[in-house]
Amino acid sequence: MEILADPITVNCRKVLAGLKMIGSDYTLTKVDYFQGEQKSPEYVAINPNASIPAMRDGDLVLWESNAILQYAADKAGNAGAYPTDLKTRADINRWLLWECGSWFPSCYVYLVENCVKPLLGAETDPAVLEGEAENFHKLAGILDNRLATSTWICGDSPTIADVVVASPMHLHGWQKLPLDNHRNIVRWMTRNVEAAPWWKATHVEEGFKLPEAA
Template sequence: MKLYSFPFSPNCQKVIAVAHEVGTPLQLVPVDLFKGESRTPGMLSKNPNGKVPILEDGDFVLWESTAMIAYIAAKAGRTDLLPATPRERAEVDRWTAWQGAHFGPAVRKVAYERIVKKLVGRGAPDEAVVKAGTEEFAMFAGVLDQSLGGKEYLCGRLTIADFDLTPYAALTAGCGLDFGPYPKAKAWLQRMTSRESVKKTLDAAREAA
């Protein structure tokens, strides 16, 4: 499989981490978002949204990172990571939908203001946006903390939902968001970032910086 990716993108990182977890080799093709490389005619022919990641498996081209991690897990036969029963699958789908609609956007809002703007020379952070994103993060981190309860993983056992959320959760420290008040969520994040598949992915992103 070939993955067009940007090393600092949490959506790319989740795909790489799942591939590492299941032992699926990926040929990584770097795409520099800051230089607009995802919006060239060739890239737009693969993903008309002008974004990465993009996964190619032979003549099959797939965009949307959550679809990719499900595809990689399914193709590897990992029903532990991608449950087949309706109830278990609904649990996974709930968390991936929640990440995409709530947690991820809150973290991205702060990360853009505090990290991306500096990298691309777009001025100082908008503190009103940072405040709004920080408040949203606090609300959703509380949801995560409460929902984990006594569980080690989001759905009780390790699934693609954990990998879907982890790169955004790992980004929080770099943009000044604190998991300290949420001990169960913090322990979950430490558990995930200690996995070799995730550690290898995040280490590679740091080395690319």
């Protein structure tokens, strides 16, 4: 499997952390996000959305980060990361869809305003953050309620649902996500996700930089 990605972005970090959890072998081809390489004709021929990541495995070309992880888990036969039990898998798929349709867009507002804009020398817009606050707290409340009765999102062991849902908040401190009233999310993120080897191995440091070892 070849992964075309820039590890500093949310969805690329998601895929790399997920592949670590799954135990998949892959090669990484860097596509520099800040240099706009995802918009090059060569890359758009692979992913017409001009977004990263993408995957090539033989004659299969796949984009959409969650689909890549579903495929990789099934290919590896890792039923721990992506259980085959019908109800458990439906639950995981529900959270994967919720993340891309609702959770990611909300967390992304904080990422842009509090991380990307300062990095590019632009000003954070408090009105944008204020406008997103109600929606963020509604969504965070949904996740917090699930984690009130579950160690991980879909049970007592981590699955790709945890990687997927954690990824949009992977810079939560620098994003300044308002998590004070969502203690179960804080517990899950700081004690469970951030302590996991698959998460540590793909850690992104301040300034969107990877550790030198990576």
